[in-house]
Amino acid sequence: MLLSALAPGVMAHVRAVSTESGAVLRLREMGLRPGALVRMAGHGAGGSRILTIGAARLAIDGATAALIDVEAA
């Protein structure tokens, strides 16, 4: 399933990211690496997605979240 479709409070493992390389690298640098466990904290303003990875919180836009394939944990 896509990260953008993950409901608030649900956890999932990142499977793959299908976007251009610069964004892939930045997503990985920010912790969204294959295998990473993420929690959807909420859907924010402007279609953004608020995530937690461990204790770190991250916001990404909805379009980018729709390029990340996840598997419910």
Added chain:
Amino acid sequence: MSAQGDCHSGPSRATRIAASSGTSSSAGAARAASTSGTVTTAPRMASVLLVGNPNVGKSTLFNALTRARQRVVNAPGTTIDLAQGVWSADGEDLTLVDLPGTYSLIARSPDEQVAADAIRDTDHDLAVVVLDATALSRSLYLLGQVARAGRSVVTVLTMVDLAQTRGVAPDAVALSRALGVPVIEANGRTGKGLQELARAVTEALANPRHVKGVAPHIDAAILDDVILDAAILDDVDIERAGLPDNLIEAQQLFDWVETITDAAATSAEHRTTVSDRLDGVLLNPWVGPAAFLAVVWGVFQLTTVVASPLMDAVSRTFSGPVAGWVTSALGAMSAPSWLESFIVGGVLAGVGTVLSFVPLMAIMFAAVSALESTGYLARVAVVADRAMRALGLDGRAMLPLIVGFGCNVPALSATAVLPHARQRLLTGLLIPLTSCTARLAVYLMLAHTFFPGSAGTVVFGMYVASVALVIGWGLIARHTVMRDLKPEPLIIALPDYQLPHLRTLAISVWTRIASFTRKAGSVIVVAVMALWVLQAVPVRGGYDIAAVPIRDSAYGAVAQGVAPALAPMGLNDWRISASLVAGVAAKEVTIASLAQAYALDNAQDETLGQQLRATVERTSGGAAGAAALALMVFVLAYLPCLATLAEQRRIYGLRWTAAAAGAQLAGAYGLAIIVFQVGRLL
């Protein structure tokens, strides 16, 4: 708690100084000095870089370490601000450089490039890498890149208290053991750990430390495995991606980061914190934008309602008591009247102008710094992202643009909240198109004079035109000089909310005000003095210097020379052109200059509005309304005031400032002509 066990050592600084003696730029280089024919060498002050992700407490640490012994400098070859200070570390003075916050040394913006270049620059002796205890994995990745650059390292662990509340505080001793470099727990707000940090740094300068497990070069045998792993773990086509080396090197570091976090980090079940609850409100799709507008409104009020009386008080002090004292003093010394006029009307007026901006700038800097240190600005990037994306800008650009409607000068300073230099530049070039309150006085006077029945609608229309100009120029810039500025995906870390630290805030405000008064202030003073000279020098009529009517001064001659250029917009009159020239000095004096020109030129007892209307009726051939609208559009768009130009030059350099001013003037001229020529046909 601090941990310094099992550290890897490298060549000492003393050794490197000896080895590099005779060169002026290498690490630990000796400074050569010639005394009485003999060449002696002395060690220069060691240079230490402060490196870390954004919002990890790096600048708070920098301020705590350097206190007021700091200044803002430009990064080499750029207009990017760097804070540089002197740190008395364990009895030794060191140069400490606060690098722009970055997540990676694979730079995606000029700011990140500055950090990456500094790390690779061998002129610096040591990197202090700040590790965020709440996001250790992300910080370790950056540390790995710094280590890969071959840089000697000491690490600082910050945000430990926040990590403890989330149950994820890492074990500093285990971390130091795993990394092979000192790990100092420190807090710039409380001063905790700063002595230990100073000691660790001076020791590392004498005996450099390098991170374990990160080789400066990629091992070829490992490479193949990493390529395979990356391909299996992710669907990315590495060849197609165009950055294979970066992805491969990054993957190596991610593997290394995992081994370190396995050794030192703790994991815990998710705990809902205050920050989570606040984000639930402030990032809410409905409440978030409303809260953002409320915050912007508050900042706008601060820069207008609160700062305005303070600015007026400073101006009044200079034009009243200070000018009186100086006049008396010069009179007592029997100084010639032109000198008295120059000192009071040129020098004092210039200094007064600069100082009148200080309260406004201080309030703006304090407000923006406070918003940044609370962690709220990262949320602004999220809330306003969609609105600013079309211009290729970060959501945070919305804040300075809105502040610009109060005053352009502090708005330019507020662009510092943007993380990318190109975005700061574009925002800074658009700010002069936001209609500041000083321009409002001009609109009101013209609207009441020429459109008495619909003055409110006309003034409102000018604000709509201002927004349209910002969007229009922004789109033009994005498709011409800013083609490289493409909308990027929003990927932003959200730091925990914190209360601002007052001492850090005060030092930051002081440093920025000092930079403004030193750099922009000197330009403003010189420009105001030049304006005085133009107004004081007679070009005809045999008047004495500083006792000449405007019409017969060099200033009047310039205005008369410019006036014919205003004919296509129906405004060929020297008094109007004189007021427009004066408006470049300060928008506030546009109307005053007009009144001054009429008072000198026409002794009839008519109001300024009536006289102006009569003039424009004549110059426009009966289409006074169209000409008045053209004048308002021109005032909105032609050139910002001197203070804005000086601040633009300080931040973006002369080339960009001059080019933007030229483009703006040409655009405003064309637009005003269109408004008049179309308007008179209607």
